[in-house]
Amino acid sequence: MSFFEELKILVKKNIREYGMYIALAVIMLVFTILTKGLFFSSRNLSNLFNQMGYIAVLAVGMTLVIVIRHIDLSVGFMAGFLGAVAARLLKEGFPLLPTILVVLLLGTIFGLVNGFLVAQVGLPAFVATLAGMMIFRGALLLFTQSTGTIIVMNEKFNAIGNGYIPDLISHGGVHILTILLGLAAIIAYVISEIRTRKSKQSYGFEVLSTRMFVLKIIFVSAIIFYVFWTLANYNGLSWTLVITLLVTFVYHILTTKTILGRHIYAVGGNPEAARLSGIDVKKITLFVFGSMGFLTAVSSILYTSRLQSATPDAGTLFELDAIAAAYVGGVSAAGGVGKVVNSLVGALVMASLINGMNLLGVGISLQYVIRGLVLVAAVVFDIRTRSKAV
Numbered sequence: 001m002s003f004f005e006e007l008k009i010l011v012k013k014n015i016r017e018y019g020m021y022i023a024l025a026v027i028m029l030v031f032t033i034l035t036k037g038l039f040f041s042s043r044n045l046s047n048l049f050n051q052m053g054y055i056a057v058l059a060v061g062m063t064l065v066i067v068i069r070h071i072d073l074s075v076g077f078m079a080g081f082l083g084a085v086a087a088r089l090l091k092e093g094f095p096l097l098p099t100i101l102v103v104l105l106l107g108t109i110f111g112l113v114n115g116f117l118v119a120q121v122g123l124p125a126f127v128a129t130l131a132g133m134m135i136f137r138g139a140l141l142l143f144t145q146s147t148g149t150i151i152v153m154n155e156k157f158n159a160i161g162n163g164y165i166p167d168l169i170s171h172g173g174v175h176i177l178t179i180l181l182g183l184a185a186i187i188a189y190v191i192s193e194i195r196t197r198k199s200k201q202s203y204g205f206e207v208l209s210t211r212m213f214v215l216k217i218i219f220v221s222a223i224i225f226y227v228f229w230t231l232a233n234y235n236g237l238s239w240t241l242v243i244t245l246l247v248t249f250v251y252h253i254l255t256t257k258t259i260l261g262r263h264i265y266a267v268g269g270n271p272e273a274a275r276l277s278g279i280d281v282k283k284i285t286l287f288v289f290g291s292m293g294f295l296t297a298v299s300s301i302l303y304t305s306r307l308q309s310a311t312p313d314a315g316t317l318f319e320l321d322a323i324a325a326a327y328v329g330g331v332s333a334a335g336g337v338g339k340v341v342n343s344l345v346g347a348l349v350m351a352s353l354i355n356g357m358n359l360l361g362v363g364i365s366l367q368y369v370i371r372g373l374v375l376v377a378a379v380v381f382d383i384r385t386r387s388k389a390v
């Protein structure tokens with residue numbers, strides 16, 4: 001079999017997995033051409049990753065919520081409200097670390113309340129979280145009505161959304177630590193892929209041919225190095241990107257390497273079968289919604305620190321952006337299917353669309369139309385590929 005025939009078969013068999021990467025590559029290529037290279041400049045890529053951070057974190061949590069066949073509409077204004085709480089506490093002189101802990105704790109509690117209403121009371125997730133969206137919207141307006149926009153003057157807090165990791169040494173304007181971290185990421189990726197391949201071979205599972213496996217390793221490693229090299233030529237890795245990657249990594253390990261992760265996907269695949277097999281579906285639901293609340297708090301910190309303020313309309317449409325990123329990332333509307341790593345790619349797709357259209361001067365009204373069409377296309381793609389797989 002020739003190389004191109006094998007590549008064609010591989011893409012066709014894994015179109016569901018590779019579809020979002022193809023879409024991302026096409027979007028980036030188009031905007032790079034239309035902006036005459038500005039889209040792929042070091043400065044713009046750095047801004048792009050910072051802009052997508054708070055949505056990517058939400059998308060990770062939303063992916064798990066959709067995997068277990070639920071939805072959370074409250075995360076947008078919950079993030080806005082928690083950001084206002086953080087801004088108010090810092091304005092009143094509250095220390096930074098306790099402020100962050102309070103916000104994370106509140107977010108987790110709010111998420112658990114949503115989970116309790118769904119798992120224990122039996123409310124549909126749509127209704128429970130829609131009520132939460134209204135409540136947090138009102139709470140945000142009440143919290144800010146006396147002051148309006150709350151300006152955050154704490155430099156360390158603002159650095160979370162606007163700062164960059166320090167460098168080891170200064171060398172010709174290139175951020176050396178970012179380069180080293182990029183190389184470490186490549187090494188970790190190669191080792192992980194080799195171990196996964198050997199594990200599949202030991203169980204007799206089908207794996208890529210040697211030449212396709214090597215090509216995949218080289219291709220992905222080149223992309224990782226290019227991204228880190230490009231960022232290293234601006235200011236290096238931002239704290240926002242570091243936090244986003246860390247959250248994604250932790251949840252990737254949680255969902256792929258732990259019993260809890262297997263239980264989450266079992267509940268999403270067939271809740272009744274999961275219950276009969278001894279899985280506590282209610283506890284899984286509580287955990288997923290509590291996790292969503294925690295990640296909403298993280299997102300609120302990233303967004304508020306980036307803006308260096310909390311506004312009365314903060315969080316507007318965050319939930320829809322997170323849902324869109326999750327679906328573009330390949331999560332299935334039928335439940336049981338979806339990877340948190342792919343939700344990061346989905347968030348990058350949506351952020352690339354917004355960033356590229358802003359560079360081209362596309363009006364906000366047309367931007368919403370295009371984003372809506374992309375979401376419809378993602379869900380149609382999910383339905384078509386799922387039906388073919390069946």
